[in-house]
Amino acid sequence: MIENIYSISPEFLLDNNINCVLTDLDNTLVPWNSKAGSDELRNWLASVKKYGIKVIVVSNNSHKRIQEAVRDYELPFVPRAMKPLSIGIRHAIKTFHLSKKNTVMIGDQLMTDVVSANSCGVRSILVKPLVRTDAWNTTINRGFEKIVWNMLIKKYPDLHWK
Ligand SMILES: [Mg+2]
Incomplete structure (x- = not known):
């Protein structure tokens, strides 16, 4: 659990044997x-690239939406990843010849990003959403997330954002 993706340093990733995000x-x-x-x-992106860390977008959104958003950054991406299933992550691992143990999935949703990573044995980092609002389909997931979150806090009272 880390506040946002921009505060994850390349040194931290390398210390944890991660060469692909x-x-x-x-x-x-x-x-x-x-x-x-x-x-x-x-x-x-420039800082992680400097350390040779790959960044690949794995999103449930459409090809068009992702392409528009990452056009200026030349990032490879997997659209329609079908998270919480692990189809998109497994596709990325196969296509880009990644090793699961050197890969991390970063996302702002427990019920999609973290679950999809867990279900195929990839480590994950949960970040806080960049803005407080969500797309309509995400608000449904947030309802479930709240329930799971309350259970997690009960089980692990020391949980905190880094
Ligand atoms: Mg998201």
Whole structure:
């Protein structure tokens, strides 16, 4: 659990033997309702790239939406990833010849990003959503997330954002 993707340093990733980041798009890399990125995103991508860490977008959104959002960054992506299923992650691992143990999935939703990573044995980092609002289909997931979240907090009272 880390506040946002931009505060995850390349050193931290390498210390944890990670050389490839699979990342969700909406509210993780860019706000769900925005078409462009930011200087923060540009700088973060440049810093991880400098250390040879791959970044691949794995999103449930459409090819068109992802392409528009990442056009300026030349990021490879897997659209319609069908999270919480692990289809998109497994597709990325096969296509880009990744090793599961050196890969992490980063996303802002427990019920899709984290569950999909767990179900195929890839580590994950949960981040806070970039903006407070969500697309309509995400608000449904957030309802379930709240229930799971309350159970998690009961079970692990020390849970906190880093
Ligand atoms: Mg998201």
